[in-house]
Amino acid sequence: MPKKRGNDDSGDDSASLFFLLALLLCAVVPWTLTVIWELLFPGYRDVAREFPAKTEDGHPVRCCQTQAMASKREARIRLLRSRCRLLTRGFLFRMAILVLLWCWMAYIVVQMQRVFANSTLYQNFDPYAILELSSSSVKADIKKAYRKMSLKYHPDKDASSTASDRFMLIRKAYEALTDPIAKRNYAMYGNPDGPTSVEIGVAIPSISKEKQGLVLVLFLVFFVLGVPLTLLWYMGGSQQRGTNGILNTTMESMVNEIRNLTDTSKVKTFILRCDDTADLPRVPEEDKALAELAEQLTAAGVKFGAKGAPISKAEVLFTVHTQRRFHLLDEAFQAQMETLLIRWRAVALAIAEMAGRLGGIDQLSAALEMHKSLVQAIELQSTTPLLQVPHFDADRVKLWRKGPRKTVSDLPQFARLAAAELETGIAGLGLSSQEQADVSDFLASVPQVEIVDARVFVEGEDSICKDDIATLQITFKRQNLRDGEAVGAAHTPYFPEATVAEAWWLQFSIPPSKGTPPIRCLRILDPGHEVSVELKFKVKALGKCRCQIVLTSEAYSGLSMQQGVSFEAKQAPQGSDNEDEGGSEDSADLDD
Numbered sequence: 001m002p003k004k005r006g007n008d009d010s011g012d013d014s015a016s017l018f019f020l021l022a023l024l025l026c027a028v029v030p031w032t033l034t035v036i037w038e039l040l041f042p043g044y045r046d047v048a049r050e051f052p053a054k055t056e057d058g059h060p061v062r063c064c065q066t067q068a069m070a071s072k073r074e075a076r077i078r079l080l081r082s083r084c085r086l087l088t089r090g091f092l093f094r095m096a097i098l099v100l101l102w103c104w105m106a107y108i109v110v111q112m113q114r115v116f117a118n119s120t121l122y123q124n125f126d127p128y129a130i131l132e133l134s135s136s137s138v139k140a141d142i143k144k145a146y147r148k149m150s151l152k153y154h155p156d157k158d159a160s161s162t163a164s165d166r167f168m169l170i171r172k173a174y175e176a177l178t179d180p181i182a183k184r185n186y187a188m189y190g191n192p193d194g195p196t197s198v199e200i201g202v203a204i205p206s207i208s209k210e211k212q213g214l215v216l217v218l219f220l221v222f223f224v225l226g227v228p229l230t231l232l233w234y235m236g237g238s239q240q241r242g243t244n245g246i247l248n249t250t251m252e253s254m255v256n257e258i259r260n261l262t263d264t265s266k267v268k269t270f271i272l273r274c275d276d277t278a279d280l281p282r283v284p285e286e287d288k289a290l291a292e293l294a295e296q297l298t299a300a301g302v303k304f305g306a307k308g309a310p311i312s313k314a315e316v317l318f319t320v321h322t323q324r325r326f327h328l329l330d331e332a333f334q335a336q337m338e339t340l341l342i343r344w345r346a347v348a349l350a351i352a353e354m355a356g357r358l359g360g361i362d363q364l365s366a367a368l369e370m371h372k373s374l375v376q377a378i379e380l381q382s383t384t385p386l387l388q389v390p391h392f393d394a395d396r397v398k399l400w401r402k403g404p405r406k407t408v409s410d411l412p413q414f415a416r417l418a419a420a421e422l423e424t425g426i427a428g429l430g431l432s433s434q435e436q437a438d439v440s441d442f443l444a445s446v447p448q449v450e451i452v453d454a455r456v457f458v459e460g461e462d463s464i465c466k467d468d469i470a471t472l473q474i475t476f477k478r479q480n481l482r483d484g485e486a487v488g489a490a491h492t493p494y495f496p497e498a499t500v501a502e503a504w505w506l507q508f509s510i511p512p513s514k515g516t517p518p519i520r521c522l523r524i525l526d527p528g529h530e531v532s533v534e535l536k537f538k539v540k541a542l543g544k545c546r547c548q549i550v551l552t553s554e555a556y557s558g559l560s561m562q563q564g565v566s567f568e569a570k571q572a573p574q575g576s577d578n579e580d581e582g583g584s585e586d587s588a589d590l591d592d
Helices: 014-040 044-050 066-078 090-121 139-152 163-178 178-187 209-236 248-260 264-273 286-299 313-322 329-357 360-376 394-400 411-415 419-427 433-445
Strands: 449-457 469-479 506-510 519-522 530-538 543-553 562-571 588-590
Touching: 014 090, 014 411, 014 449, 066 433, 139 163, 163 178, 248 329, 264 313, 264 329, 264 360, 286 313, 313 329, 329 360, 360 506, 360 519, 360 543, 394 411, 419 519, 449 543, 449 562, 469 506, 469 543, 469 562, 506 530, 519 530
Parallel strands: none
Antiparallel strands: 449 469, 469 530, 506 519, 506 543, 543 562, 562 588
C-alpha cells in the first residue's frame, strides 16, 4: 500500500494563501460596503455632520428659518446628496483600486479551485482498481489493460463530460505501475505526480517561478504603502494645507506677523495678500473687467485701495461683498469671491485663535471684526449692526431710526422690542409679508445671551491665596432658546456656507503682573441653552483683584457684554500648602 503524506506540509503554502485571501477580504469587503452605502445614500453622513437634527447630548437643534437660510440649507443638502458629487478623480481612483483588488481575489479563488480540483482526482488513488487489475498482475497484463482502457475512454471515442478526467487517471495509473519516478511518488505520497500542495505562487498571474516571490512582495508593497501614500499626496496637493484648511505658508507668515495685526486695516491687508488669496489664479483677461468693477464702485462713492496703486482682484471682490453689490459680478467672479470668502474666514479664525493663545486682545478684536464683516457682508467696524436684520439695507435702517425708534440701533435692543412696537415699526418699512416673516424668524434665532453667574475659586479650598491655580467659572444662557434646545448655525445669508457656528469668545482680564499675560481667551462652541465654561489662571498678586469678563459673539456684530468679577487673594500661611486658616466661604463676588 502506498504511504500517505499525513501531516507532512512541506512545500504547502495553503495557510499563507488563505491568510492573504482573508487579509484582502478584510480590506475589500468593508470598503465595498462603504462604496455601496455611498451610492445608495449619497451624502448621508455629510448632511448629518453639517446639519445635525440633534446634538451629541440629544438636544434638538433650532436652525434659523428665514427664507434665505432655509434655501441655502436645502441647496447644500441637495448638493451633498447628489451622486454626481461622487464622480471626482479621487473617487474614481479609489474605485479602480477596489476593482483591481476584487479581480485579484477572483483570480486567487479560481487558481485555488483548479489546484483543489486536481487534488480531488487523486483521492483514494489506486492504479490497480483504475485499470481493473489485481495487485498480482504482471507487467504484460498492465500494458494490455492500459491499451484496452485508453482506447475505450479516449476523448475522441467517448463523448461524455468525464472522459478526459477518466483518460488522465488511466494514464497516471499506468505510470504509477511502470515509471520508476511515478512509482516512487505513488509509494511516498499516494500520487504519481508527487505531493499535491497549494503554493503562494498561484496568487500571481503566470510569471516565471524565480520572479514570483519578488513580484508578490512588490504587489503587497504597492497596496500597503503605495496606494495610501498616493491618496495622501493627491488629497494634500502640491502645497500642503493644515487641518484648518489654510496653507502652511500662510500660517508661517501669520506666526511672523501676529504681533503687528493690531487693527482691522492690518488684518485686512494680511488676509488680502496672504498665500491663500494669491493661490487663486488670475488671467490677464480679467484686468479689464476688474477695472470696470473698480470704476463702478468708485462712482457709487466707495473708496478702496491706495490712489494710483494697481487694482487688486482680492480687494475689489472684498469691497463688492462688504458693500453687498453682488449684481456687479458675473458668474466667474461670483465663484471666485465665494472661494475667497471661505478661505478668508478660515484665516481670520486662525488669527483669532492664535491671538487668543497669546493673550493679544487687539489682535483678537481685529480678527473677530474681520470675521463678522465676512460672514455678515458688512463693512469693517460697521456702525449699523441692524444691516444684519433680513431685508434691511442702508435706506431702511435710516427709515427705522426716524421718530421714536431712533434709539433702537443695535441687535440686542432690536430683539427686546415688544411685539406690537416691532410690528408697527416694520410695517412702515415697506416689507412684504414674507419679508416680515423673515424678520420674525431672525429674531427667534438671533442670540439673546445673559451672563447668569461668574465666580473665581480654587478647587478644594475655601479661600484664594497668592500663587494658587484659580478657576474662573462663567455661566450664560441663551434666552432665545427653550430649556433642552440647542442653537444651530448663525444667520449668514450672504456667506457661501450655511454652517457658520454661533460661537462666542470669552476674554478674561486680570491685573497685569510680571511674566503673566493680562488677558485669557477662550472660544466657546457649546450650542446649549445654558453654557458653563472654566478658565484656569495663576494668582500673582495679593489683595483685592478686580477683573473684567467680556463675552463677544463671533458671528454677529454688536453682540458683546461685559461683567466685572472680583476676588481677594491672601498670603498663604507659612508652613502650609497654600491653606487659608479661617478662610471665607465665599471666594469671589460678582460685581454689578
